[in-house]
Amino acid sequence: MLIKYGVNHHLPPYNSVIGCLVAPSSILRRQQFLVRILGGFSSQTYQNRVGGIRSVAACGVEADAESILRAITPALESSKHKGQAGKIAVVGGCREYTGAPYFAAISALKIGADLSHVFCTKDAAPVIKGYSPELIVHPILEESYSIRDEDKSCVTQRVLAEIDKWLERFDCLVVGPGLGRDPFLLDCVNEIIKRAQHLNVPIIVDGDGLFLVTNCLDLVSGYPLAVLTPNVNEYKRLIDKVLNCEVNDREANQQVQFLAKQMGGITILRKGKSDLISDGDIVKSVSTYGSPRRCGGQGDILSGSVLIMDPRAKYSPQGHHREVTRAGISSPSYSLNTDERGLSAREHL
Ligand SMILES: NC(=O)C1=CN([C@@H]2O[C@H](COP(=O)(O)OP(=O)(O)OC[C@H]3O[C@@H](n4cnc5c(N)ncnc54)[C@H](OP(=O)(O)O)[C@@H]3O)[C@@H](O)[C@H]2O)[C@@H](O)CC1
Ligand SMILES: Nc1ncnc2c1ncn2[C@@H]1O[C@H](COP(=O)(O)OP(=O)(O)OP(=O)(O)O)[C@@H](O)[C@H]1O
Numbered sequence: 412m413l414i415k416y417g418v419n420h421h422l423p424p425y426n427s428v429i430g431c432l433v434a435p436s437s438i439l440r441r442q443q444f445l446v447r448i449l450g451g452f453s454s455q456t457y458q459n460r461v462g463g464i465r466s467v468a469a470c471g472v473e474a475d476a477e478s479i480l481r482a483i484t485p486a487l488e489s490s491k492h493k494g495q496a497g498k499i500a501v502v503g504g505c506r507e508y509t510g511a512p513y514f515a516a517i518s519a520l521k522i523g524a525d526l527s528h529v530f531c532t533k534d535a536a537p538v539i540k541g542y543s544p545e546l547i548v549h550p551i552l553e554e555s556y557s558i559r560d561e562d563k564s565c566v567t568q569r570v571l572a573e574i575d576k577w578l579e580r581f582d583c584l585v586v587g588p589g590l591g592r593d594p595f596l597l598d599c600v601n602e603i604i605k606r607a608q609h610l611n612v613p614i615i616v617d618g619d620g621l622f623l624v625t626n627c628l629d630l631v632s633g634y635p636l637a638v639l640t641p642n643v644n645e646y647k648r649l650i651d652k653v654l655n656c657e658v659n660d661r662e663a664n665q666q667v668q669f670l671a672k673q674m675g676g677i678t679i680l681r682k683g684k685s686d687l688i689s690d691g692d693i694v695k696s697v698s699t700y701g702s703p704r705r706c707g708g709q710g711d712i713l714s715g716s717v718l719i720m721d722p723r724a725k726y727s728p729q730g731h732h733r734e735v736t737r738a739g740i741s742s743p744s745y746s747l748n749t750d751e752r753g754l755s756a757r758e759h760l
């Protein structure tokens with residue numbers, strides 16, 4: 412499922428998710444959500460214009476929301492088989508944190524993915540399975556406390572062999588929600604990220620995945636299919652490590668853009684009162700009003716949502732294979748982003 416317009420706009424703010432919860436019907440809710448993710452859209456504006464929708468995108472850019480919605484929403488057709496609306500996976504979940512991977516995985520499923528997998532530690536798996544029969548849970552990761560030093564290399568091989576069976580099938584991966592910071596586990600995940608890149612699987616990095624990546628910048632730098640979704644702390648650590656300075660809120664847009672550029676043009680989605688998204692070329696912000704509650708798990712819902720909205724997923728709905736190089740997307744076939752006249756959604760802006 413490919414939801415995006417332009418090259419820099421995969422941005423579902425959690426605020427939008429909250430907005431959906433109060434809408435009257437599931438269809439309206441879903442439509443409203445889609446309109447909002449396309450850029451800062453108030454509920455009232457939506458209600459006023461729902462007939463022939465034109466939405467106001469973030470930063471005052473006028474977007475033709477109806478065209479965009481039509482362009483990005485895959486049709487549900489009887490000819491399609493299970494999985495064609497999205498097969499995604501979350502790598503996360505350890506002894507302490509079982510909620511985070513659940514929130515990410517279930518969000519992707521609720522928004523429209525067909526299949527949602529979770530790769531977590533053995534301890535976390537029964538708990539996550541207990542939350543939902545809809546998730547496919549793989550208890551394959553191990554933490555240091557459960558294995559002897561001499562078994563580590565063999566365990567790593569086993570984990571990677573198990574991952575290899577699945578990785579190629581996924582349209583997108585989120586790495587990090589509730590992963591924890593066990594060094595052995597992070598070493599395994601480091602390898603998983605490398606393998607995902609080798610297969611050109613888009614990767615969202617969140618939570619403890621950002622801890623890993625911040626300490627090993629080469630892991631994602633320059634990979635065009637990487638999206639980092641840092642919260643306040645995670646962003647601070649990234650800025651410190653990459654730019655060797657402090658967060659500058661007065662020039663927040665320029666700083667996030669510079670960060671993305673310095674990391675080789677990956678996409679950064681900085682969460683906060685206003686979410687800022689940049690790929691190093693342009694910056695978009697989303698400040699749609701949502702819930703003032705700031706409970707744990709909201710970022711996990713966001714990363715799970717970004718998962719299925721990443722437009723660079725493995726296959727376009729027409730089944731064209733994506734081809735990506737470190738330098739960029741070499742032969743994108745995002746026909747979802749074009750309308751009948753062949754205009755890309757970006758050109759509508
Ligand atoms: N149910 C689950 O399983 C959940 C599991 N989760 C998982 O937990 C793991 C660690 O992720 P994380 O985000 O808790 O860790 P981190 O970035 O170190 O921040 C922690 C400290 O930062 C502070 N702080 C926070 N916001 C701030 C602000 N705006 N401005 C200033 N300070 C702020 C605040 O410090 P305090 O106020 O306590 O001093 C807070 O204690 C990760 O894997 C994640 O996925 C979560 O997803 C939640 C649901
Ligand atoms: N100060 C804020 N005001 C309004 N909305 C906010 C604020 N901070 C974050 N948000 C919203 O909450 C979403 C999640 O961001 P948050 O900073 O809570 O992530 P997180 O700390 O990673 O969450 P999690 O507890 O899941 O790890 C953001 O995308 C944004 O829409």
Ligand SMILES: [Mg+2]
Pocket residue numbers: 617618642710711
């Ligand atoms: Mg988080």
